[in-house]
Amino acid sequence: MISKLELLIAWRYLGAQRKSLFVSLIGIFSMLGVSIGVFALVVALAAVNGFEEEVTAQMIGKDAHFELMAYNGNPIGPYDSLTQEVQKRVPDVVASSPFIVYKVGISSKKVNDGIVIYGIDPATAKGVTDIHKYIKWGEYSVDSLEDMGGKRRPGIILGTGLAARLRVVVGDKLVLQTFQSPDEAMSSGGPKMMMCVVSGIFETGTYEYDGNLAYVGISDLQKLLGMGNTVTGIQFRIKDHWKAGEAVDSMATWLSYPYYGMDWKSKNITLLKWMNYEKFIVAAVICLIILVAAFNIISSLIMVVIDKTKEIGILRSMGFSKAGVMRVFMLMGSFIGVGGTVVGGTVGLVLCKLQEAYHFIKLPGDVYVIPYFPISVHAIDVILIFVIGIVLCVSATLLPAWKASRLDPVGAIRHE
Known part of the structure; x- marks a missing residue:
């Protein structure tokens, strides 16, 4: 002592x-x-x-807390029952929204590029991601808009980096086109295309997102890709985003093949x-x-x-x-x-x-x-x-x- x-x-x-x-x-x-x-x-x-x-x-603003998808990138058919099952078995789920993610070509008057395009339901997507909070110019809308010629076109939301690279502003027209192999191009008559009008430009502050992502309506992307009524996956938000991994682990105990879940931490594990x-x-x-x-x-x-x-x-x-x-x-x-x-x-x-x-x-x-x-x-x-x-x-x-x-x-x- x-x-x-x-x-x-x-x-x-x-x-x-x-x-x-x-x-x-x-x-x-x-x-x-x-x-x-x-x-x-x-x-x-x-x-x-x-x-x-x-x-x-x-x-978390760009990604949902966790996502449900199918192996090998296979589309998910009728997804309403699957969504309801997850909401019933995972009690902390507060919102859900279907989505499509795909790589497409994008062209403006001066630039051609390749991007990742998301097809979303803007009403339900606001509950699982925060992209609507990052809109810097224009508005959060993927509804059809009139172009300079008075014709209505699907709306598209871009990141600031991508908009700068394409040299476009709100109201400009863009063309989306699918990538195809030579055999597919010969048999189908070439890539499918869709003209859009820039409705909004967002800025998250992360170049990976702002420079490579764009959002269109889920029904418009389904038509472009010929996906019918299928989607790539379903996004979910829970009360505590730190428990997303636990939700995915519990979901794996009853979710059967070919479906699997992935939380936001697994998607960004390297960072x-x-x-x-x-x-x-x-x-x-x-x-x-x-x-x-x-x-x-x-x-x-x-x-x-x-x-x-x-x-x-x-x-x-x-x-x-x-x-x-x-x-x-x-x-x-x-x-x-x-x-x-x-x-x-x-x-x-x-x-x-x-x-x-x-x-x-x-x-x-x-x-x-x-x-x-x-x-x-x-x-x-x-x-x-x-x-x-x-x-x-x-x-x-x-x-x-x-x-x-x-x-x-x-x-x-x-x-x-």
Whole structure:
């Protein structure tokens, strides 16, 4: 147990370092190093969390929480009964919508390209995805519109990157055409085509989506592809998107071949793993700052031991135990480490909370879809940071404290 006398001696030794300016400066810089390291770690992890949550929100905004499809890309026939079965067996489902996804060619007056086209029911699709929230120009509509010549054409919604590449704006005409093998082209008379009018342009902030996706009405795409009343799959949204994987796993216990489910995390597994690795690497690199500060604590305490050798000898001759001397110097280093951790962590948390409330750190609007630096403080991260900072600093006191406890009392008193 730590006695009041040990606490008092440790505190007085810490303050008495003022007699030796050099030793005192090392202690001050050690505390500053710990504070800077903890501050940087709090802010960096909050920033990584903020960007991760923004990217995740955009993933979920484009994707449903989970999808039901058939193996080998086979179309799903009458899907109403299948939808009802999922809604009955998965109680957390709050919305569903059929969809078609296909690769087609797209042409404007000046550019030809290949894209991924989604056929959606705009009314029910609003319940499972958030594309309607990202409309930047025009409106969220795939209903037929009049082109410049007064003829009604199916509406199409594009991402900003794709619209820029095709050099089109709301109201311009586009042509969709199917890809076919040479044999199919010869037997069918060539690829099927459909003319559309741009009704809306969306921007999610993720180039993969904004530069390669477009949306049309599900019935229009069925006609273009000759799919009759079939669809590619059914999209679902549940109450908690983090439980989408559990919903898919439970669905797999009763869903029979050829159907299978896939949640949003499985579709974006590579990006999610990369974000987790990034968070780990950032934390590991910044922890080196705290580690350097811990080595400074070792240097500071060793110099205190040398400076206080005679006083240590007097304490030992008065009956102070080796364990007591060791605890005194561990307490000195702990004061530095805990003080630095608390100061740095507090400043970092205050800065993060101010950024969350007032968004005073801005981001260029032409580069990022979000106009401010996103911050998200997680309690578990803060706890781990404080624990890591304190453990490293306390561990750094072991060597000098052990050295102080091993001093011979007689030799220490005779030390000049």
